[in-house]
Amino acid sequence: MGRFENVTRLAQPASRSVVADLGCGPGRLTRALLATDAALVHAVDVAATLDDDLLLDPRVRAHIADLDRPLPLPEAGLDVAISLNTLEHLADPAAHLDDVQRLLRPGGRFVLAQSDWDTALFSSTDDQLTRTLIDHWVAHAPSAGASVDGFAGRKLLRYADVSGLALESVHSWADPHRRFDVGSVAWKVATGVLAAVSDDRDLSARAAGWVEELRQLARAGRFLFTVTDVAVVLRKA
Numbered sequence: 001m002g003r004f005e006n007v008t009r010l011a012q013p014a015s016r017s018v019v020a021d022l023g024c025g026p027g028r029l030t031r032a033l034l035a036t037d038a039a040l041v042h043a044v045d046v047a048a049t050l051d052d053d054l055l056l057d058p059r060v061r062a063h064i065a066d067l068d069r070p071l072p073l074p075e076a077g078l079d080v081a082i083s084l085n086t087l088e089h090l091a092d093p094a095a096h097l098d099d100v101q102r103l104l105r106p107g108g109r110f111v112l113a114q115s116d117w118d119t120a121l122f123s124s125t126d127d128q129l130t131r132t133l134i135d136h137w138v139a140h141a142p143s144a145g146a147s148v149d150g151f152a153g154r155k156l157l158r159y160a161d162v163s164g165l166a167l168e169s170v171h172s173w174a175d176p177h178r179r180f181d182v183g184s185v186a187w188k189v190a191t192g193v194l195a196a197v198s199d200d201r202d203l204s205a206r207a208a209g210w211v212e213e214l215r216q217l218a219r220a221g222r223f224l225f226t227v228t229d230v231a232v233v234l235r236k237a
């Protein structure tokens with residue numbers, strides 16, 4: 001079972017639930033939610049990222065909205081909200097949790113899940129270089145003005161603690177990723193690593209060699225990438 005199915009299972013949506021996928025991206029979690037008996041999925045993202053077929057699905061309502069501001073959804077209208085790998089991008093995660101609390105109905109559940117990118121594991125033969133590259137990557141902002149917290153997974157309990165929501169349970173897992181081709185999770189991370197060291201000519205050259213070795217390991221069936229995912233299940237009283 002992958003992370004999308006994992007967080008959907010943790011949310012336990014009842015039949016005909018109204019749910020929200022906060023920071024939906026292309027909609028992989030939205031698809032997992034549609035596979036349940038959800039009546040309506042609010043798919044929210046700051047950009048127009050949702051796949052076209054999901055935009056046409058009558059059970060999906062797409063919203064382009066900033067999660068750093070109060071969301072334009074009906075107050076106390078959600079049975080379930082899920083945030084997967086979105087919190088790391090937000091300027092004020094605590095304010096976002098307050099807003100989610102406002103949007104949940106009493107008894108509603110919020111699954112807050114986040115990969116802790118500093119725990120990324122690559123099956124490279126050069127552990128020292130891998131450590132150096134991951135350190136650069138988690139400290140690197142993906143674009144001017146943007147910021148990402150590569151340690152956000154381990155902070156979820158802290159955010160849960162200051163939210164007005166009750167903590168139901170805590171979970172963590174690491175999915176094994178064996179692919180290293182364009183479009184794979186590991187490839188995307190490696191692309192981020194290359195971008196993070198692009199200003200350093202020497203490290204950039206070593207990173208290119210590192211990626212080439214990962215490619216060869218994948219061809220030989222000896223590639224592994226994992227990262228620790230953390231999830232907290234919160235409930236509105």
Ligand SMILES: C[S@@+](CC[C@H](N)C(=O)[O-])C[C@H]1O[C@@H](n2cnc3c(N)ncnc32)[C@H](O)[C@@H]1O
Nearest residue numbers: 023024025045046065066067068084085086089
């Ligand atoms: C790493 S992606 C995760 C996408 C999806 N949840 C998944 O796990 O496949 C983070 C998503 O959060 C969105 N995002 C970042 N900052 C946001 C904000 N302030 N408001 C709404 N969405 C935001 C991005 O556009 C992106 O689609």
